[in-house]
Amino acid sequence: MKLSAKEWLDKIQALPLERKIKIMNVCGGHERSITMAGLRSALPKHIELIPGPGCPVCVCPEEDVYQAIQLALHEPxxxxxxxxxxxxxVNVAKxxxxxxxxxxxxxxxIRPIASPAEAVQIARENAGKTVVFFAAGFETTTAPVAAMLAEGVPENLSVLLSGRLTWPAVAMLLDxxxxxxxxxxxxxxxxxxxGPEEWQFVVEKHKMPAAVAGFSPESLLAAMYSVLRQLLEGERFLDNCYPEVVRTGGNxxxxxxxxxxxxxxxxxxxxVGVIPHSGFELNALFQARNARLQFPSYEDVSRKRAGQMPPGCDCAKVVLGKIYPNQCRIYGKACTPRSPVGPCMVSDEGACRIWWSSGVREAQKAVLT
Incomplete structure (x- = not known):
C-alpha cells in the first residue's frame, strides 16, 4: 500500500534525529517539487535539503552559448x-x-523548440537553409537528440551539442x-x-546512503525517509523509490x-570547470552533422575558464550546493527572473528561479554550514 505525503512526513518526524543531516537533491525538477510543495518547512529542523547540480541550462558552458549567438548573428x-x-x-562588454x-x-x-522533432520539421520546411540545433541538456534531453540522429535527419540540419551527464558532477563533489x-x-x-546502477558508486565508494526518487512529494519523502533510516541504522544501499518508472538497467x-x-x-x-567523462560529443560517424566542425571559427577558446559567471553572480556556488539561492550576492537585487544576470535565475530548473517563483524574496548573508 502506498503511503500519502502526510504519512511519510509522520514517519520522518518519528525518527530519532539528534544532529543536523544534510541531504542533496541532485535534480532541478526535484528542487522545484520540494520548494513548491513546501517540504523544507514541513520537515524536522534537523534535516537540511541542499539543491544540487541538476540544472543543464545553469551549467551549459559560456563558450557554447557565445558560439551559438555568433553563429546566429553572422551566418545565414x-x-x-x-x-x-x-x-x-554571457559575459560581454556593455x-x-x-x-x-x-x-x-x-x-x-532564432527559434525556440520543445523537442528534436521540431528541429527536424523546421529543417524540412527550410530545405534551402542550414538549420543548427543548439542542443543543451542532461541525459533525459540528450537521449532524444541521439535518437533523432540515429533515425536520420535532413542534410541541412546540424547539431551544436552541449550535452552533459549528471553523475560525474556528484562524483566530483564526493571526491x-x-x-x-x-x-x-x-x-x-x-x-x-x-539505470539506477549509475548511482551505486555513492554507496560503494563513499559509503553514503542514496535513493532514487520521482517528482511527487510522496516519492521524494519516501527517498528522504530511506536515506535517514540508513544513516540511523548504519546501513548503506541504493534504494529505488520510483519503481513505477525506474527499472534495473534503464532504457x-x-x-x-x-x-x-x-x-x-x-x-x-x-x-565549475572541466569534469572528467561528463560530456557527450558526436562520434566519428556523425561528424558531418557536427556544427562545431562546420563553423569552427566561431569557437572562442579564451572563454573556457572556471570563473565564467558574471561579476557578483554566485550561480556556481548554488549549483554545487555551497550556498542557498538567496545567499547569492545579487539575488533579488541585480538578478531577477525579469532581468537575469546568472543562468540559475533563467531556467525553470534553476534553483534561484525556483526559489523566486515560490515567493522567496529576501536575501540572506549566512552561508551553508
Missing part, C-alpha cells in the same frame, strides 16, 4: 534551441549582445575534501534512461542510441 542559418537557452546571458534572445531581437533567425552533504536523493528521470534503446551516435568526453561546466 536558422538556429533552434530549447526555450530556456534563449535567455541565458552594449554587446549577451543572449540568444537579444540576437533574435537584432535580426538573427572533494568537503562534499557538504550526508546523503543523496538521485534523479528519477536520469535513472530511467541510464536499453536510449542507451543504444547514445552508443551509436555519441562519445563520452571530458567537458566544461559553467562556473
Amino acid at each position: 542559418i536558422i538556429l533552434v534551441a530549447f526555450g530556456d537557452m534563449l535567455r541565458v546571458p 552594449g554587446e549582445i549577451r543572449s540568444l534572445d537579444e540576437a533574435k531581437a537584432a535580426g538573427a533567425d 572533494s575534501e568537503l562534499p557538504g552533504f550526508d546523503a543523496l536523493v538521485a534523479p528519477g528521470h536520469v535513472a530511467t534512461v541510464m 536499453p534503446v536510449a542507451q543504444r542510441f547514445f552508443a551509436h551516435t555519441m562519445d563520452i568526453v571530458d567537458a566544461n561546466w559553467r562556473g
Whole structure:
C-alpha cells in the first residue's frame, strides 16, 4: 500500500534525529517539487535539503552559448534551441549582445523548440537553409537528440551539442575534501534512461546512503525517509523509490542510441570547470552533422575558464550546493527572473528561479554550514 505525503512526513518526524543531516537533491525538477510543495518547512529542523547540480541550462558552458549567438548573428542559418537557452546571458562588454534572445531581437533567425522533432520539421520546411540545433541538456534531453540522429535527419540540419551527464558532477563533489552533504536523493528521470546502477558508486565508494526518487512529494519523502533510516541504522544501499518508472538497467534503446551516435568526453561546466567523462560529443560517424566542425571559427577558446559567471553572480556556488539561492550576492537585487544576470535565475530548473517563483524574496548573508 502506498503511503500519502502526510504519512511519510509522520514517519520522518518519528525518527530519532539528534544532529543536523544534510541531504542533496541532485535534480532541478526535484528542487522545484520540494520548494513548491513546501517540504523544507514541513520537515524536522534537523534535516537540511541542499539543491544540487541538476540544472543543464545553469551549467551549459559560456563558450557554447557565445558560439551559438555568433553563429546566429553572422551566418545565414536558422538556429533552434530549447526555450530556456534563449535567455541565458554571457559575459560581454556593455552594449554587446549577451543572449540568444537579444540576437533574435537584432535580426538573427532564432527559434525556440520543445523537442528534436521540431528541429527536424523546421529543417524540412527550410530545405534551402542550414538549420543548427543548439542542443543543451542532461541525459533525459540528450537521449532524444541521439535518437533523432540515429533515425536520420535532413542534410541541412546540424547539431551544436552541449550535452552533459549528471553523475560525474556528484562524483566530483564526493571526491572533494568537503562534499557538504550526508546523503543523496538521485534523479528519477536520469535513472530511467541510464539505470539506477549509475548511482551505486555513492554507496560503494563513499559509503553514503542514496535513493532514487520521482517528482511527487510522496516519492521524494519516501527517498528522504530511506536515506535517514540508513544513516540511523548504519546501513548503506541504493534504494529505488520510483519503481513505477525506474527499472534495473534503464532504457536499453536510449542507451543504444547514445552508443551509436555519441562519445563520452571530458567537458566544461559553467562556473565549475572541466569534469572528467561528463560530456557527450558526436562520434566519428556523425561528424558531418557536427556544427562545431562546420563553423569552427566561431569557437572562442579564451572563454573556457572556471570563473565564467558574471561579476557578483554566485550561480556556481548554488549549483554545487555551497550556498542557498538567496545567499547569492545579487539575488533579488541585480538578478531577477525579469532581468537575469546568472543562468540559475533563467531556467525553470534553476534553483534561484525556483526559489523566486515560490515567493522567496529576501536575501540572506549566512552561508551553508
